[in-house]
Amino acid sequence: MSGDTVKLAERYEVVPNSALPGLNSVNANAFAARSLRGKGTEPFAVICYGAVPPRADVVSTFANVDNPAIMKLFDWGVVDWPADKTRRYCMVFEKPAGRRLMNSLAEPIEPMPEEQLTRQVVQLVVSALRELSSRGVVHGAIRPTNLFYRDVASGTLMLGEAVTAPPGFGQPVLLETIERGMAMPSGRGNGSIADDLYSLGATLLILLLGRNPVAGVDDEALIQTKIERGSYPALVGQMRLPLAIGEVIRGLLVDDPKQRWTLNDLDLWLSGRRLSPKQPQIPKRAARPMEFQGQDYWYCRTLSRAFGRSPVAATPVIESGELDKWLRRSMSDEIRADAVASAIQTASSGKGGTATDRLVARVCMALDPSAPIRYRTKAVLPDGVGPALAEAFLRGESPQSVAEVITNQLPMFWVNVQSDFKPEFVPLVHAFDQLRTFLDRTAPGLGLERVLYEANPAMPCISPLVAAQYPVGPADVLRALDWTASGGERNKDPIDRHIAAFLAARHKRAEEILYSQLSASVEPMRRIIAMLTILADVQVRTNTEPLPHLCGWVVALLDPAIRRFHNRPHQEEVRRQTDAAAHNGRLAELLKIVDDPDSLRKDKAEFEAAQIAYREANAEIERLRQTVGDREGIIDSTGRQVAAIASSVVSTLLVAGIILFFAL
Known part of the structure; x- marks a missing residue:
């Protein structure tokens, strides 16, 4: 860091005291920046502030995209950030010449004419999504508030960034499919191009009207209406849309992803071909409603949501057989009833949480297979479990509920109740099997912390030490x-x-x-x-x-x-x-x-030799100590030795005297 700027890899300088609130993202704040390597397109920087981890695992893919329909990502990395004296993830993007198309869904704008929508939005997003699809990534942030004027004079638009937060994290429920709208924002998973196309359909509707068509309707009520009537009728209501663009919006807001318009369908439409109109798919309605907590429920999906919100009250309804009777008699749905029976039978095999939590979570999945996994207060799609766990850690919340989703094998049960098998289910099941083995072992390097980093490849280490x-x-x-x-x-x-x-x-x-x-x-x-x-x-x-x-x-x-x-x-x-x-x-x-093995071996050998020498010396000392301690033996031995010596001396003296006597 030099002066009042922050350097990113000696290529860009970020100016912390020059905020650009008009370019803020859902999970990042924008600041002025400048290139240190010559002139070119004017950049700006965003600093991620950590409510959820950015999509660092796909930034290089987005950086390689060179399409005027997408805001260009120039560089990324970690920088020293003076505001809180920590290091933060930074990304440098191409700065749009104009403003954001729509600052807020709550602020109406001038309705966009049909021809302008086609030229400036449909063609733009189709080009962007085709590029991203060829690289195997989704955008996950298509909304009116993430469109910018690239060129003020021509009115050309471009899609804003999509890498500072997980896909769908900043998306209002209005712009997400029913299934993703039911999930918590961090638990929506990666999604697919089909989900991006749904968001495009809702975006076109908002821009065509110049306002939010369901302003004042809360998210829960909106999801309920989408389920009961279908997304297109729920959002459009009694309004009459222009025929051509209305056909696109209807095709993109089909709730069944297999029937939803694709990029190829949009290409055909743009080339002038008119496609068969898509009719809203209304879910099967029961002959008689199921009464639960004073309300009547005619659909499995809406009943599943009600059970998920009130598991304690749902348990007796499930265990009494009342739900089974309603499914078989009023819904005439033997397949769904059998799935619920399997959910009840397997619920006891889990561990963690209460029996009620495990039971209701599985029954909710059996009732509504395409919905997210509902467990306690969490609602996550299987590939959103990792980001949801990361959010819990980063926000300082308890990750226990998300962990129990794994230990109770709920993602595996979710896969089992799906009507259509998909190849991506195989690695998904394998991944969760491995995560569960990590959770079952609490040694360092394993446990919930290991799950956090395995399930989030771009997650930084969040140890308090670092x-x-x-x-x-x-x-x-x-x-x-x-x-x-x-x-x-x-x-x-x-x-x-x-x-x-x-x-x-x-x-x-x-x-x-x-x-x-x-x-x-x-x-x-x-x-x-x-x-x-x-x-x-x-x-x-x-x-x-x-x-x-x-x-x-x-x-x-x-x-x-x-x-x-x-x-x-x-x-x-x-x-x-x-x-x-x-x-x-x-x-x-x-x-x-x-x-060092050699030093340790040498030290061990020398120590063992010293031990032997010590033992031998100690044994000799002990022997001498015992000898000194035997006083009677010493006296007796010493007396004998003295007597012998005295006798020898006397004998010698006598012999000497005799010899002397005879000599004289």
């Missing part, structure tokens, strides 16, 4: 830990549950057994060696620059590992070597010093 640095990869985690250590934060382990799970998910080269050694129940020496081994492996394999502060942090925790060496002079030598190695910033050097 979250402020927004690390998006293993090397970033090491740099963030080094930054944390530079501030003196060294009174705890450098790997907590979030960091362990993040590295296990993103750096799969490390042995899983190493993560099991991080548990608090493991002896400190083994735990710190496991941490050092994991961190060193990441640094080596990612070729991360020296990390002296992190090395110093680790050295402060290495005492249990150093005390493995029995030779005290060698311990002091190891301490000296680790201190010196910390300055080099290479974790692998530290690991070699404190966990």
Whole structure:
């Protein structure tokens, strides 16, 4: 960061004190920016503020799209943001020359003529969606408030950005299909081009009228009306639309995605061919209503929604057999009744949550297979479970309900009740099987944290130790830990549950057994060696620059590992070597010093030899001690020795005297 600007990879400068509120996104705020590499299209930057993670896994795909119908993404990355002294995800886009087409759905605009709609919107979006479809991504943010004037003079429009939030996150219920509208915004999943086309249909209707056609109708009532009457009648009502554009809107607002107009249908229409009008598909109505909590319900879908909102009240209706009778007699729907019976039978096999929660969640899916999974207060489509879990963590809310969706195998049951098999169901089921195995094991590197990072490939590590640095990869985690250590934060382990799970998910080269050694129940020496081994492996394999502060942090925790060496002079030598190695910033050097097999073997052999010598010396000392302790034996032995000596002396004297006598 230089002065009052923030640099993004030495290519762009963002000006934090120059906000551009007219270009704000649902999950990001806009600021002025300028290119550092020559003149060209004027850019602007958006800073994501973290209510949900951005679509970082597809930004490169969007950046490669060079279509005038889509706002161009120039660059992206993490920057130091002075407003809150953290690092945040930043994206730089092409700045539109004009304003937003519609600032709010609550603010009417001049109705757009049919010819203008066709030329400026239909052709524009068809071109954009065809480009995105060829690259295997959806837009997920087609709405009147995300259209901008590219050129003021010509009135040319372009679609706004679609990568600062998950698909559908910023979409009003009015612009989403029935199924996606029932899901919580973060749990709508990736969706498909068919969902984008539905949003296009609703957008065309709003722009044709110049206003929200259902202003004042709350989301719950709107969904109810869509279910009972179909989306087109629910939104259009008694209004008469111009024939040509009305045909497009009707075709795009068909609720069955298999019958909804496709890009090819739109191409045919644009070329002048008129297609058969689509009739709204009204769901089957019961002969007699089901009464629940004082209201009559004629449709399975509306009853399913009511059960999901009041599971405690729904349970006796389900368990008494009243629902089964209504399905078989009033609905004459044996298939649906059998699906409900299967839901009841399998509900007891789950774990987590209450029996009521599990039962009602499965029954709701059996009643309305295409609807999202409803569990407690959550409503998520299967591929929206990951983003919903991420939102719970980022907002500081309990993730338990989303976790129980996985442990109770609700996504698998959702797949089982679908009437049409899709190839994408196979990897979906496999992914949730794996996530459930992670949840069943609570060791570091597993558990709910592992599920979070596996289910959200672009999720940054949100450990309190590193979250402020927004690390998006293993090397970033090491740099963030080094930054944390530079501030003196060294009174705890450098790997907590979030960091362990993040590295296990993103750096799969490390042995899983190493993560099991991080548990608090493991002896400190083994735990710190496991941490050092994991961190060193990441640094080596990612070729991360020296990390002296992190090395110093680790050295402060290495005492249990150093005390493995029995030779005290060698311990002091190891301490000296680790201190010196910390300055080099290479974790692998530290690991070699404190966990060198040759040094450990030599130390062990010397220690064992010292133990043998000690035992032998101790045995000799004990023998001498026992000998000294036997006083009677010593006196007796000593007396005999003295008597013998005295006798020898006397004998010698006598012999000498006799010899002397005879000599004289």
